[in-house]
Amino acid sequence: MTPSHPPPPAPAQTHQLGGVAAGLALVLVAVLLGAATQRITNPQATLASATPDVSWNGNTTTVTVTTDRMRFHPDTITVAAGNRLIIELANTDRRRHDLVLATGPKSPSLASGHTARLDAGVIDGTVEGWCSLPGHRQAGMRLTITATGTTAPAAAAGHDHTTSPGSTTSALDAMTQPGDGFVARDATAPTRPAGRLHRLDLRVQEVQREVAPGVRQKLWTFNGTTPGPVLRGRVGDTFEITLINDGTVDHGADFHAGALAPDEPMRPIDPGQRLTYRITATKAGIWMYHCSTMPMLHHIGNGMYGAVIIDPPDLPAVDREYVLIQSELYLGGDGEPGDLAKMQAEQPDAVVFNGYVAQYAHRPLTAHPGQRVRIWVLNAGPNRTSAFHVVGAHFDTVYREGQWQLRRSDPGAAQVLDLTPAAGGFVETVLTEPGQYPFLSHLMVDAERGARGAIQVR
Numbered sequence: 001m002t003p004s005h006p007p008p009p010a011p012a013q014t015h016q017l018g019g020v021a022a023g024l025a026l027v028l029v030a031v032l033l034g035a036a037t038q039r040i041t042n043p044q045a046t047l048a049s050a051t052p053d054v055s056w057n058g059n060t061t062t063v064t065v066t067t068d069r070m071r072f073h074p075d076t077i078t079v080a081a082g083n084r085l086i087i088e089l090a091n092t093d094r095r096r097h098d099l100v101l102a103t104g105p106k107s108p109s110l111a112s113g114h115t116a117r118l119d120a121g122v123i124d125g126t127v128e129g130w131c132s133l134p135g136h137r138q139a140g141m142r143l144t145i146t147a148t149g150t151t152a153p154a155a156a157a158g159h160d161h162t163t164s165p166g167s168t169t170s171a172l173d174a175m176t177q178p179g180d181g182f183v184a185r186d187a188t189a190p191t192r193p194a195g196r197l198h199r200l201d202l203r204v205q206e207v208q209r210e211v212a213p214g215v216r217q218k219l220w221t222f223n224g225t226t227p228g229p230v231l232r233g234r235v236g237d238t239f240e241i242t243l244i245n246d247g248t249v250d251h252g253a254d255f256h257a258g259a260l261a262p263d264e265p266m267r268p269i270d271p272g273q274r275l276t277y278r279i280t281a282t283k284a285g286i287w288m289y290h291c292s293t294m295p296m297l298h299h300i301g302n303g304m305y306g307a308v309i310i311d312p313p314d315l316p317a318v319d320r321e322y323v324l325i326q327s328e329l330y331l332g333g334d335g336e337p338g339d340l341a342k343m344q345a346e347q348p349d350a351v352v353f354n355g356y357v358a359q360y361a362h363r364p365l366t367a368h369p370g371q372r373v374r375i376w377v378l379n380a381g382p383n384r385t386s387a388f389h390v391v392g393a394h395f396d397t398v399y400r401e402g403q404w405q406l407r408r409s410d411p412g413a414a415q416v417l418d419l420t421p422a423a424g425g426f427v428e429t430v431l432t433e434p435g436q437y438p439f440l441s442h443l444m445v446d447a448e449r450g451a452r453g454a455i456q457v458r
Helices: 019-033 296-301 340-345 444-448
Strands: 037-040 059-068 071-073 076-080 084-091 114-122 127-130 142-148 197-212 215-222 231-234 238-245 274-280 285-290 305-311 320-329 350-353 365-367 372-381 386-390 397-400 403-406 417-419 424-430 435-441 452-457
Touching: 059 076, 076 084, 197 231, 197 350, 285 296, 285 372, 285 424, 296 340, 305 320, 305 372, 320 365, 320 386, 372 386, 372 417, 386 424, 397 417, 417 424, 435 444
Parallel strands: 059 084, 076 142, 197 238, 231 305, 320 372, 365 452
Antiparallel strands: 037 059, 059 071, 084 114, 127 142, 197 215, 238 274, 285 305, 320 350, 372 424, 386 417, 386 435, 397 403, 397 424, 435 452
């Protein structure tokens, strides 16, 4: 007798979880019991399976899998060979997730508190699964299904949407000259606005940008630029930030200039949503802001960072004032975000000031002889230390991480401003003679990767 085939499974449905109690119950069931049950249905039916030509043995295993803190719980499911597997996926995390199996089945993208039912088919081998949202798989969101009583090979893992560490889709030569029409990002520090309340709409935008001559990258940005806009104020000022997510995945914002519980204001929001919160600057310095969504390594490494300058009280005036934000580039595939595997391996394709390779070597900052120049420097990282140095100059003023380390009246001088990731400060110098004064990160490998520029004095 020829086995009959059941109708195709119904599309996965999403449901809102019934409050905190339901979420906790799902977690307890998944963790303590594995939430596995079996039931007998039509023994003659044959379903799509992890390996070809495998008949259904009539048994169905149902497992509840929860997502939390960028992991699947449980992350290993074992079923008897020939069983049909149903996965009840419950997202208890605060960010969106899905589940993709190498054999083809895929859940919808689930918002926090939603569930879906995924028919994994008949299992007769090892099947790999993962979350397909950008960076989530590489950050550890993987799941493995194994079958007892079989030696069937693992199902193919599929395309990971990353390149191997050290590879790029476009050759990046940090010595290449840009074209005549190239315009560098204006590094001039913004003036401090009037008033004590400063409002900003901060839009998440996914854009293609040139990051070196002839090299383009899909960046996640705030307001379309990497770095995002530079904000400025003084101690006691309040900033009202409205984050608007125009991207395709969830994003958030963490402003280091504010001191407040991060749970609500820094939570990730879904595409199409907005979130407004207020911070009051109680301490001076140059503060980093960045995307707060996990994996933060991926979001910062792909362009989501900026600076807030809170002037120290009685900050003296200077003739020229610039802002340089150091960061790293990890090129991904064509049309893809930056490569998280490279970020995790700490293998940058370039290290840059203000988002572009060596742009100020080709379009120098300017000053006149005898002018006092202040340079604010923030190291956005995410991985590399900065050692900011100006060739041919002494720093007679150094302000680092909220502390004056040198003042103009002091007899000594400094040669470098060293900054770990997320640290910042400023230096001042007077360049008395005409000429071109190179600046760089004195980690020479990073200078050669593009962390360099010049000040033209004339």
